[in-house]
Amino acid sequence: MGLVAVGAGDSLAAASAKGVFGAEAWVTALLWSLAGYAFATAAAAEASSAEPRADAPRSGRHRLARALLPLAALAVFPAACAVDALADGGLDAGTGSYYGAWFLATCVAAFARQAQLLVEHRRAVERERELRADAQRRAAEMEALTGLASTMTEVLEEAPMVERGLDALRRAARTSSSALHLPGEDGTLRLAAATGAWSGECVWAPARAVDGPEADVRGRRHVLRLPLAARGQSLGVVTLVRPQAEGPFDPELGLLELLVGQLGVAVQHARDYREEREAAIRDPLTGLYNRRYFYEAFAKELHRHERYGSGASFVLFDVDDFKSINDTLGHHAGDEVLVRIAQLVLPLIRPSDSFARIGGEEFGLLLPETGQLDALLAAERVRTAISRATILPDRHVTISGGVAAMPQDGSTREELERKADAALYWAKRNGKNLCAVAREAEHVGAPGAAEGMLATLHAVVAGIDSQHLHTRDHSENVAAYAVALGQALGLGEERIVHLRRAAFLHDIGKVAVPEEILHKPAELTAGERTQIELHPEVGGHMLAHAGLADEARWVRHHHERMDGRGYPDGLAGEAIELEARIIFVADAFEAMTSDRPYRRGLPVDVAAEELRRCAGSQFDPRVVDALLELLAGDRLTVLALKSG
Known part of the structure; x- marks a missing residue:
C-alpha cells in the first residue's frame, strides 16, 4: 500500500505541474509514478536489510533493488523530456527548467535517503556487535558462576x-x-x-x-x-x-x-x-586416630588384600603397668603418658601408616605393604623410643607390643587382633618392655617354667645394659644390626626372628662376670679377659635351660673366629653357624663405634676399615661385605652410643 500511495502522489504532482491533463501529461505522470515506485521499492529493500542476520546472505532481489531501481528513477528525466518534446514539437526553456528542478530535487532526495539508510545500517551493525559481546560476556559470567557453584557443591x-x-x-x-x-x-x-x-x-x-x-x-x-x-x-x-x-x-x-x-x-x-x-x-586426648577410623582403615587394607593380594601388619601396643601409674600418680599423670607416647610415635611412622588409640592405654599401628619382620622392627623402634624417653620424672614408662601379619596370621580383623593380642600377652608375661610376633608366642606355647625363665633372661639383659651409660641399649643395637644383616644375606623371616632374639640375649652370660670387670675404666688384664671370655658359654647354658636350643648355640659361638682362634670351642670357618657369625660382626661394629669408659668410639669409616682388615681371619668376609654394602647404600642406621 505504501508503494501505491507514493506512485499516485508522484503522478498527481506531475499532472498538476503541467496544468493540463492532456496525453503528454498522462505519459509524464506515468513516468513520474514509475520513478516514485522505484525509489520507494529501493527504500523498502534497504530498510528490510538494515539489520540482517549475520549468518543469512542477502537475496538477489534486494541487491538488484538497491543497485538498479535508483538508476531507473533517474532515467525518468530524459524520458519525460523526450515525451514533452515530441508533444510540443520542441523543449522550451520553461519546461526544461521545470524538469531540471525536479531532477535535482529527485537526486538530492535519493542520495539523502541512501545516506540516511547507510548511517542507520552502520548503527544497527554496531548495536548488534555490542549486544553479541554483552551476551558473550554474560554467558562467560554465568558459566563462571555456575562452575564455581558446582565446585562448592561437588x-x-x-x-x-x-x-x-x-x-x-x-x-x-x-x-x-x-x-x-x-x-x-x-x-x-x-x-x-x-x-x-x-x-x-x-x-x-x-x-x-x-x-x-x-x-x-x-x-x-x-x-x-x-x-x-x-x-x-x-x-x-x-x-x-x-x-x-x-x-x-x-x-x-x-x-x-x-x-x-x-x-x-x-x-x-x-x-x-x-x-x-x-x-x-580423632581421639580428643591424644589427637591420634580413634577406634572408628582405625577399623575403617583396617577394612580398606583387608579389601586391598582380597583384591590384589597385598600384605599388611597390625601391631597392638599396651602401656606397661598403666594402672599402677594412675593409682600412684593420678589420672592426670596417666593422661600425660598417653599424650607423650602419641608425640613420640608419630615422627617414627610413615605417612601411609595409621596409628590410633583404640581404647584406654592400648594403641594400634596399621602398616600397609609390610611383612612380619619389618613390622616387628617398626614396633621395636616405637618401643625403644618410648623406653629411652623421660616421660615422667620419677617413673620409667615402657610399652609392650604384639605383631600379627596378613596373610600368615589371618585374613580378617578379628583373627589378626586375636593373634596380636596373644603376642602382646606373651611379651607382658616375659618381662614387659618387649615386642613379640604372633608366631613367636605360638612357638613358645603355653606359660610354663621355660617361659618364666625367658622373662628373667630379658630382665637380666636389660639390667646389664642399664648399669652404665656406655652400655645402655647395647643389646638392642646389636639385635638391630643383626636383623639388617640377616635380611641382606637372605635369611627367612622365621630365622631372623630367632636371630634377633639371640642377638638381644648374646651378652646374657655376663651376669656371671664381676661388675668391676665389666665396667673397668681401663683395658682389661689377661686374667680379667679370661673371665670375660666365659660369658658366651654361660649364656649358651642359660638359653638352653630356657628351651631356646638354636639361640643357645648361636650365643655360645658368637665369639668364634674364622681362623679357629676364637672361644669357647675353637670352631673355624663354616663350622660356625651363620647366625653366630652375624652376631659377631654386629657386636664388634657396635662396640667399636660406641664410647667405652677407657676410649671414645671410632668413626664409622674407621670401624668399617677395621672390619675389612679382619675379614677372613676374625670375621666372615661375606657378613662383613654385607655390612659394608649397607653402610655404602645408606641402608643402615648407625646406633652408636655416645657419652655426650
Missing part, C-alpha cells in the same frame, strides 16, 4: 576446590595465570595453588596482603589482587595476571569480586568440613 576438599576456583576465575577474566597465596604459620604469604602460566609470570606479581581490589601494570601485564575472606576474616590473596593487550580488569571487576567472595566461602566451608571430619575420627 568438592569438599580444600586443595581441589581452590584449583577449580582459580581455573574459573582465569576463564572469566581471560587471564594468562591466577594464583592463591595463604598465610603460613609465621604469617608470611605462601603460594598455595596456581593455574596457567604462573611460573613464568610470578615475577611480575609478588604476593602481598591487600584489603581491597588492587590493580597494577607491570611487565606489560595487568595484575589484579583481590582479598580472599570469609566471615569477616582474611584467608589469603587471589592474584590474576593477563597481557596488557587484553585491557584493564575494570569491566570484570564486579564479577571477579563476586567470584572471589564465593571462593572464600567455599574455602571456609571446606575447612569447616575438615575440622568436623577430624573431630569425628
